[in-house]
Amino acid sequence: MAAADRERDGRAEPRATPRFRLDQPRPPRRRLLPEYDPEAFGRLSERIARFLGTGRFIVWMTVTITVWVVWNITVPDSLRFDPFPFLFLTLALSLQASYAAPLILLAQNRQDDRDRVNLEQDRKQNERAIADTEYLSREIASLRMGLGEVATRDWIRSELQDLVKELEEQRTGRRVVFPAEERGGSDVGDR
Structure with a gap:
């Protein structure tokens, strides 16, 4: 039967709407923000936080600031890139601090998560040992x-x-206290 015949009979089939199949994954959606791997970002933040907590970082930071200040004080005015109030240096240090603090907190949170998992595993192992x-x-x-x-x-x-002893008593009719002594032997063989 043709589709035109069905429409005349009033048995028109509903229009086919796209059906979502449950056995197939949906096509990926476009996102406005770029995607990133949280684990990779966390590992990078831990590396940075580890470096910020070393003496090497403090030495390099001190050398950089010293060279910056000495350069901007001693060279002629035409070669200075940050005059006396050192506004650009202040901005650079503020920017470094504004990034360092959240990275350090992120690294600490990841370490807390690892510690929590380790403590849970230790607690379960202790419970098994106690049981x-x-x-x-x-x-x-x-x-x-x-x-x-x-x-x-x-x-x-x-x-x-x-x-x-009981058998000896019954046989002789008298009570024997030390049978080995009466026979003239010793009790060495009994041991």
């Missing part, structure tokens, strides 16, 4: 209780000696 220690303590206690019911060599020897 293992408690389990082993219970096992040792149960072994000790079980060993309390086990006959030891000394206990068996003493029981056998008591039985031998």
Whole structure:
């Protein structure tokens, strides 16, 4: 049946609207701001913060400022690029400080995140160690209780000696205190 016949019968098909397929990714959207990798930026900020916290940075900063000031004081006026109040130097130092502070804070936040993850892992490892220690303590206690019911060599020897004494008493009708002494022997072989 043709599309014209369907329209005449009143069974017009709805217009096909584009359907979004769930099994396919959407096309990427255009963004106004440039994209960047937060991890790469974080690593760069940590490197900068590490460098700002070294003696090398302080030495280079001191040398740069000293050369800047000496140059702008000693050279002729035509070669000076920042006259006496040193406004350009103040601007450069302010700009450096305005970038250094957030970079240092970003590096500290990343370090705090790493510390938090390490502390969580340490806490879980300590919990496992405590659980293992408690389990082993219970096992040792149960072994000790079980060993309390086990006959030891000394206990068996003493029981056998008591039985031998009883048999001797029954056979002779008298009580023998030290049977080895009466026979004239020694008890060395019994040990």
